[in-house]
């Protein structure tokens with residue numbers, strides 16, 4: 001694919017985010033947050049496909065760019081990024097892409113795979129039996145997405161003052177509290193559901209659990225290299241259980 005086509009797609013995406021931001025006035029920062037997240041996920045996907053020698057990269061870069069396109073209308077309509085309190089933003093994005101011409105640079109079958117990857121990017125599990133391109137797109141987008149959500153949340157958690165409720169999902173900000181069942185789920189090598197989180201510390205555990213579950217070795221190496229595990233556990237209470245859990249997750253990153 002001609003790089004100019006992808007550049008145009010990126011430009012159009014940024015313009016669209018700008019229109020939403022303008023309409024949202026004071027709440028524009030939440031649109032900017034998702035715009036910047038999308039651009040970073042796009043860049044991360046480029047790294048992953050290059051390091052894993054996945055070709056051609058075009059559909060992956062496009063899917064990563066638009067994976068959260070449903071976020072804009074979700075936030076404008078509902079004022080939240082919580083899918084359980086509004087709409088499923090993967091479905092919202094897929095519907096938008098299916099109605100419009102955003103992906104017209106691709107042949108219809110590839111376009112359909114990109115849209116399907118957008119629809120599925122936020123589901124807890126990806127269904128079995130998908131066609132190979134949709135699955136491969138989905139896996140790269142989900143890896144890149146997780147790799148960027150971690151630093152976004154980390155930067156907000158590290159900031160002075162009360163936590164930003166939109167980023168931390170309105171979870172209880174009690175520095176010494178966590179949910180024991182969440183620790184057990186993560187220790188088993190699973191990831192808790194968003195709906196099971198109660199405290200911000202539970203959210204940190206969820207983010208940490210993602211590292212070893214990243215599908216591509218290139219993704220796990222980025223997670224390790226950027227020190228996300230250290231940074232997340234540095235923000236959790238000092239407790240022997242967390243030290244053991246961190247070592248366990250670090251070993252999983254090395255697999």
Ligand SMILES: [Fe+2]
Pocket residue numbers: 067068089121122145
């Ligand atoms: Fe998303």
